[in-house]
Each structure stands twice: as structure tokens, then as C-alpha cells.
Amino acid sequence: MSSEPSILCAGVGKAFQLYAHQNDQLKQILFGLWKKFYKDKWVLHDVNFTVEKGERVGIVGRNGAGKTTLLQILCGITQPTKGDFRVAGRIAPILALGSGFDGLLTGRENARIGAAILGLSRKEVDACIDDIAAFADIGSFFEQPMRTYSMGMIARVAFAICAYAKADVLIVDEALSVGDEIFQRKCERFIADFAKTGTILMVSHDLNFLAALCDRVLWLEGGVVREVGDPKKVIADYRRAMLAEEDQASGVA
Amino acid sequence: MLASIPPAYVAPFERAWRNRELIRAVVRREFISRFRGSALGPLWAVISPLFMLLTYTALFSLTVPQLSAGMSVTDYASSIFIGLIAFNLFSELAYRAPMLLHEHVNFVKKSIFPSETIAWTATIRAFTYAGVAFAVYIVFRLLTAGTLPLTIVLTPLLVVPFFLFILGVVWFLMALGAFTRDVAHIMASIVPVLMFATPIFYRLDQIAAMSGSMALWLRLNIVGDYIEMLRSVALDGTLPNIFGYLALVAISYAVFIGGYQFFMRYKSVIVDVI
Numbered sequence: 001m002s003s004e005p006s007i008l009c010a011g012v013g014k015a016f017q018l019y020a021h022q023n024d025q026l027k028q029i030l031f032g033l034w035k036k037f038y039k040d041k042w043v044l045h046d047v048n049f050t051v052e053k054g055e056r057v058g059i060v061g062r063n064g065a066g067k068t069t070l071l072q073i074l075c076g077i078t079q080p081t082k083g084d085f086r087v088a089g090r091i092a093p094i095l096a097l098g099s100g101f102d103g104l105l106t107g108r109e110n111a112r113i114g115a116a117i118l119g120l121s122r123k124e125v126d127a128c129i130d131d132i133a134a135f136a137d138i139g140s141f142f143e144q145p146m147r148t149y150s151m152g153m154i155a156r157v158a159f160a161i162c163a164y165a166k167a168d169v170l171i172v173d174e175a176l177s178v179g180d181e182i183f184q185r186k187c188e189r190f191i192a193d194f195a196k197t198g199t200i201l202m203v204s205h206d207l208n209f210l211a212a213l214c215d216r217v218l219w220l221e222g223g224v225v226r227e228v229g230d231p232k233k234v235i236a237d238y239r240r241a242m243l244a245e246e247d248q249a250s251g252v253a
Numbered sequence: 254m255l256a257s258i259p260p261a262y263v264a265p266f267e268r269a270w271r272n273r274e275l276i277r278a279v280v281r282r283e284f285i286s287r288f289r290g291s292a293l294g295p296l297w298a299v300i301s302p303l304f305m306l307l308t309y310t311a312l313f314s315l316t317v318p319q320l321s322a323g324m325s326v327t328d329y330a331s332s333i334f335i336g337l338i339a340f341n342l343f344s345e346l347a348y349r350a351p352m353l354l355h356e357h358v359n360f361v362k363k364s365i366f367p368s369e370t371i372a373w374t375a376t377i378r379a380f381t382y383a384g385v386a387f388a389v390y391i392v393f394r395l396l397t398a399g400t401l402p403l404t405i406v407l408t409p410l411l412v413v414p415f416f417l418f419i420l421g422v423v424w425f426l427m428a429l430g431a432f433t434r435d436v437a438h439i440m441a442s443i444v445p446v447l448m449f450a451t452p453i454f455y456r457l458d459q460i461a462a463m464s465g466s467m468a469l470w471l472r473l474n475i476v477g478d479y480i481e482m483l484r485s486v487a488l489d490g491t492l493p494n495i496f497g498y499l500a501l502v503a504i505s506y507a508v509f510i511g512g513y514q515f516f517m518r519y520k521s522v523i524v525d526v527i
Contacts, residue, residue, distance in 0.1 A: 016525050025526050026433040029519065072524075075365050079521035096363040104286040116278040117366055 004088060006169060006199035007051040007074060012083035013223075014069050015040035040081075043069050045223040047083070051216075056191065056200045058210035058231065060238050061220035067203045070220065071095060071173050074201070089168025089198075092118055094158050096173065103147030107138065107157050110146055114158070118165040128164040135190075136160035137183075151178045159183075163190055170194055172202040188213060207235050262506075265369075265420075265513040272370045279374045284381075302386035305341075306334050306393065313454060327397040331488050334390050336453030336480045342383045343419060343476045344444045346375060350423040351430025351437040354527055362524060369516055372423040380416055390487070402490025410498075411486065415479050418505035421512030428516045431523045451477040456484070475504060 017038035019025050024037040031037075044066045051057050061067050072078045074085060075093045100117060101110045111132050115125045133142050136156040141149060149157075155178050162170060170191075179187065191200055191213055204210050210217055210231060217234040219227040227234050259267045269276065288294040310330035324332065353371050360366040387408075394401055430436040451474055452460070461468035471477055478501055482493040 017522070019526075023433060023435075026429075026435070029429070029432050072362075077362065077365060078524045091365060093365055096359070100360045100364040100366060102282060102286060104289060105282060109282065109285065113275075113278045113282055114364075116275040117360075117364055119274075121274050122277070 004053075005050040005086075006053045006055070006088050007049075007201065008084075008086040009047050009049050009070075009074075010084045012044060012047040012070070012073060012080045012085050013042065014044040014066070014073060014078070015042045015081045017041075042081075043223055044073075044080070047220070047223070047225055049218060049225055049228060051199055051201060053088075053199055054195055054197070055216065056195050056214045057202075058214035058217045059201065059203045059220055060205070060207065060210065060217060060235065062242075065220045066223045067220055068095070068173055071171055071201070071203060075171060087169055090119060090166065091169045091171060092162035092165040092167030093171040094162055094173065095171070101146050101154065101157075104145055106144055107136065107142040107146055107149070107153075108133065111136075111157060111161050114161040115165060118161065118167065120165060124166075132157075132160045132164050135163050135186075137186075152180055152183065155179050156183055159187060159190075163194075168198050170198060170200045170202075172200070172204075174203050174205065184209075207239065211235050261514065262510060265509065268367070268369060269373055272367050272373075275367070276370050276373050276377070279370070280377050280381075283374060283378050298382055298385040299389060302334075302338070302389050305337060306330060306389065309333050309337065327393075328488070331390065331394055331397075332456070332484055333454060334386075334393070335484050335487060336451070338383050338386045338390065339415070339480045339483060340448060340451055340453055340476060341386075342379050343422075344448070346379050346419055346423050347426065347440050347444050348437070349375060350426035351434070351440060353423070353427045354431040354523060355434075358527055361527060368520060368523070369424065369513070372420055372427055372516070376416065376420045376423055379419075380412070394488075402486070402488065404486040404490050404492060407486045407492075408483065411479060411482055414502045414505040417509035418475060418479075421505070421508035421510070424512035424516040425508075428519045428523060431519075431527050447474070447476075450474055452480055457481055475501065475508075 017028070018041045019028075019038050027035075028037040043064075047066075047070060059067050059070070069078070071093070072095070073080050074087055075091055075095065076087075077095075100114060102113075105113075108129065111129060112125055115128075115132070116122075120128075136142060136153075136159075138149075138153045138156055141153055142157075146154065146157075159179075188209075191202075194200060195215075202210070202214075214231045216229060217231040218225060219234050219238050227237055284295075288297070291297065293300065310326065310333070313329070313333060350372075353375055354361055354368065357366070357368070357371055360371075361368045391401065391405075426436060426440070450471060452471065457468055457471060457477070460471060478497070482498065482501070485491045485493050
């Protein structure tokens with residue numbers, strides 16, 4: 001076992017290109033070498049943290065704090081504008097519910113594609129597709145077109161795929177809160193299990209959930225890490241800051 | 254160290270090979286969802302080209318006899334049909350490619366989906382349909398002429414570079430289309446014009462007989478060159494000019510690599526703007 005960190009983020013920053021006109025995008029492509037047609041909008045400034053192998057780390061922060069962008073960078077979906085990051089091993093992301101699912105196909109067919117996206121071979125998928133069905137536990141719906149599913153059922157399938165992807169790093173963006181009590185408990189068990197061999201990074205607004213499950217919590221605000229450490233302390237600080245802001249807002253109004 | 258980074262001229266193949274399971278799964282999905290809910294299902298892949306074949310045969314062989322230039326009606330129909338198979342393949346993808354990333358926006362933005370494989374799946378799908386249509390052609394030819402030229406076995410030698418050419422075009426249009434929807438409109442107005450600049454209803458030597466410089470310009474149309482060569486191996490039973498063929502392969506390969514590099518260069522930007 002190496003002692004290399006599972007996730008390493010060094011000075012990661014991300015600026016989106018903000019275009020005044022839709023057509024400026026094309027101009028940028030064609031004439032970008034000579035002139036800049038956009039303004040930078042920085043959503044992440046200078047994010048530094050490491051996650052050790054086997055750690056469960058939660059991320060909290062307000063809407064627009066850069067949580068999702070950070071996860072997208074770690075998954076390799078979008079490139080950081082500056083800084084370096086490294087994720088060791090295979091990643092299984094649950095970023096948005098139902099993304100990458102085709103409503104016309106059945107849960108089983110979608111699960112096959114989902115597993116292929118995560119890099120499983122057909123043999124591996126054949127071997128675990130029934131386990132995925134069992135984990136999702138949605139009965140005969142698994143053979144029905146996905147457009148008939150409820151949000152909770154979609155979440156079950158998405159999570160079940162990742163559960164069997166043999167990933168080293170699990171990245172979850174606010175996907176588990178739609179599941180019912182039974183499924184949430186199943187996920188909690190799974191996460192606890194998964195942490196024995198792999199690393200978990202999850203974003204949630206369910207602070208109790210994070211407090212119960214995480215080894216550490218990272219508080220992201222305005223594109224920088226405001227605080228990182230013991231879940232109880234960080235979450236308490238985060239709550240206090242939220243409350244203070246709310247008081248301020250109602251005081252003004 | 255160096256071995257881990259494949260040279261530019263094989264990089265697209267290496268990427269595709271690594272994602273082969275995914276490409277296969279998505280191609281399967283495209284077929285399943287296309288035929289689900291239709292009573293005739295995959296039969297449509299045979300019916301539509303057959304219908305097209307009959308329509309064009311009837312129409313053009315009866316109304317414009319000088320186009321057929323002394324060919325029998327079935328020969329002329331075969332000639333049109335080969336032209337249309339290749340051109341429809343090209344035009345379907347030319348219309349579709351600029352919208353491909355918009356169609357798959359959820360895949361691209363919200364999962365770790367290698368977006369360059371979308372071009373592979375779209376192209377494979379289109380070539381599968383073209384393959385079915387080509388099978389229809391073979392049956393039609395056997396029924397009407399009773400024989401096929403031996404050179405038809407050389408068809409794969411044309412299909413492979415044509416596939417790479419189309420794939421390169423798809424990558425290029427896909428990337429461009431992600432930035433502005435104008436590309437889709439541009440294609441919608443260019444492709445029908447291109448159809449008449451492509452030797453589908455006529456042959457290049459007919460044009461050459463009328464105007465040599467015009468024929469030279471039409472030669473620049475890669476799709477047209479492929480159609481002419483396909484006709485010579487699959488219909489006339491003659492071998493295309495070997496130098497012309499090699500030049501075509503070289504150009505196609507350059508388009509393939511260029512399209513791939515263009516797409517990969519803007520891939521990370523596309524995620525943010527789409």
C-alpha cells in the first residue's frame with residue numbers, strides 16, 4: 001500500500017469564459033489567437049487540500065460556492081484554469097441524477113451503458129449486472145423504460161452502478177437525499193464499507209448526514225477553502241455563519 | 254515514458270480502442286432506442302433504401318433520359334443508388350454532427366463520458382445503415398443484371414478511408430457546432446447544394462465531356478470521388494486510378510487526424526460553453 005494521497009488539489013482555480021454575445025464564442029474559436037472575446041469569471045480561486053486513501057470527506061458550502069465545479073474538475077470533466085490536481089485510481093462519480101440515462105431504455109440497459117462509461121468491460125458488466133439490480137432493489141421497474149422512474153428510483157440505479165464499478169474513488173454530488181429511508185441506510189452502509197478500500201468525496205446539504213458519515217469536512221466558500229477538519233467543528237462553524245447571515249438579512253429587511 | 258503517449262497519427266485509434274466497450278454499448282443503445290416502439294423495427298433499414306431506389310429509378314430514368322447517357326434503366330438506377338448511399342451517409346452526419354454535443358449534453362457535462370466517442374458511435378451507426386442499403390444494392394443488382402463485378406470485393410478498401418474521412422468531418426463539425434448553432438443552419442443550406450455538386454445523378458466523365466474545368470472543380474469534392482470509385486468497383490467492374498486512390502486515402506487520413514486534433518484541442522472548452 002502506498003502512502004500517496006488519493007486526491008490531491010494544489011492551487012486549483014477555475015475561470016469560466018463569460019461571453020457577452022452568443023456569437024462571440026465562435027469568434028473566439030476563429031480569431032482567439034489575436035483577440036480575447038470573453039471575460040473571465042472565476043468560480044474557484046485557490047483550492048488546496050489532500051484526501052488520504054480510505055478517507056470519507058464531505059464538502060459543504062452555499063449555492064455557487066464552487067462545489068460542483070470542483071467535483072467536475074476532479075472527475076476530469078472540465079479542466080482547471082490553473083493549479084494541479086491528481087486523483088489516484090478509477091473514479092466513480094454520481095454527479096447529477098439521471099445524467100447519462102436514456103429515458104427510452106430500461107434500467108438494465110442504462111446500467112450497462114453507465115458501467116461501460118465507468119470503464120467496465122462487457123464481461124465485468126455481465127458478471128455484476130444482477131448484483132446491480134439487487135442493490136438498486138426496484139423490482140420489475142428495472143426492466144421498464146427509465147422515463148417511468150421516480151427520482152428516487154433513478155438515484156438507486158445510479159448509485160447501484162457506482163457501487164459495483166470497482167472504483168477507487170467515489171464522488172457523490174448531492175444525489176442520495178432523494179432516496180427513501182431504507183435506501184439511504186443502505187447507502188450509508190455501503191459508504192462505510194467502501195471506505196475500507198476506497199476514498200469518498202461527497203457534497204451534501206444534509207449536514208447531519210455528513211456529520212455522521214465523514215471523517216473530515218471541507219467548507220468551500222467563494223471559491224476557496226474556508227475551513228477543513230473535524231466534521232462537528234466545521235459543520236457547527238458553517239451553521240453559525242449561515243445563521244448569522246440570515247439574521248443580518250432579516251435585520252436589513 | 255514515451256510509450257504512454259501514442260504518436261498523433263494513431264492517437265484517435267488508441268483512444269477508441271480504450272473506449273471500445275463504451276462505443277459498443279452506445280451503438281447498441283442507439284439501435285435499440287431507434288427501433289423500439291416501431292412495428293417493423295430493423296426492417297425499416299431495408300425498406301427506406303429500397304423505397305428510395307425505386308423512386309429515383311422511376312423518376313430519373315423516365316424523365317431525364319440524357320442523364321442516363323445510354324445506360325440501361327437498371328444500370329442507371331444502380332449508379333444513382335450507389336451515389337445516394339454514400340451521399341446520404343455524408344449528409345445525415347453533416348446535418349447531425351453540429352447538434353451531436355447538444356444532444357448529449359448530459360453525458361458530456363455530468364458524467365465522465367469521453368465525448369470524442371460520440372463521433373465514433375454516430376459514424377458507426379450511419380455506416381451500418383449504409384451497409385444495409387449496400388446489401389439491398391447487391392440483391393437488386395443480382396436480380397436485375399444477374400451478376401456482380403468481381404472488383405466488388407475491393408469495396409472495403411474504399412469504405413475504410415471513407416469512414417475515416419467522415420469521422421474527421423464529424424469531429425470538426427461537432428466541435429464547431431458546440432460553439433454556435435449557426436453551423437447547423439449553415440450545413441442545412443450547404444448540403445442540398447453540395448448534392449448537385451456531387452456526381453449522384455450524373456457521372457464525372459459526362460461533365461468532363463461537356464466542360465473540363467468544371468469536372469476538375471468537382472473532383473475537389475471528396476465525397477464525389479468516393480462515389481465515382483465505388484461505382485467503378487461495385488458496378489462497372491473497373492479499377493480506379495491507383496494514384497487517385499492513394500491521394501484520396503492520404504487526404505481522408507489528414508482530415509481524420511485534423512478533425513480529431515481540432516476536437517481534442519477544444520474539448521475542455523466545449524464543456525464550459527455548451
